[in-house]
Amino acid sequence: MKSLKFYASILMLLVTVTVFSQNEKDQKIISDAEKAKNKLINTDEGLKDFFSNSSGYVIFPNVGEGALIIGGASGNGAVYENGTLVGMASLKKVDVGLQAGGQEITEVIFFETEDALNEFKQGEYKFTAEASAIAVEKGAAKNANYSDGVIVFTKPKKGLMADLSIGGQKFNYKPIHK
Secondary structure (H helix, E strand, O other), rough: HHHHHHHHHHHHHHHHHHHHHHHHHHHHHHHHHHHHHHHHHHOOOOHHHHHOOOOOOEEEEEEEEEEEEEEEEEEEEEEEEEEEEEEEEEEEEEEEEEEEEEEEEEEEEEEEHHHHHHHOOOEEEOOOOOOOOEEEEOOOOHHHHHEOOOEEEEEEEEEEEEEEEEEEEEEEEEEOOO
16 A cells, blocks of 8 residues: 555656646746747847737747758747737648758747637648748838738748758647646
């Protein structure tokens, strides 16, 4: 009986540590997303309007990308609705083509309407090869427009990548329960 209690205690400890570390991981992503938001706005003040006027957005502060013919990328982000944190998201990307290198980027996706945001929040959201991102630089947001209720901006952080490929991005959403 003592050994059963011992193993039950160990199991509870492991569950507690796992939940706590997951929250720590999410907190780091949220903190990095807020820092990334400030850096994006400092680079292009026009992004303030997107952050203020969109129904929602997701910031992936640290997306790692690498390729040699076949490429991939992944990252985790924070999802905001009307400026309020509502969930966490993950990004996975696979592509093929003329590409080589590796880089780390920040990616932010803005949703023009509540319907577009809700489609993302339903989970299993995908961008096809036709979707394109706008590089964040001074003045880039000024003439940028939504396409089907969505617009994507990216900002390279470090590394170098040559890329002429096709593929797609897949996203998953997990709401935050308060």
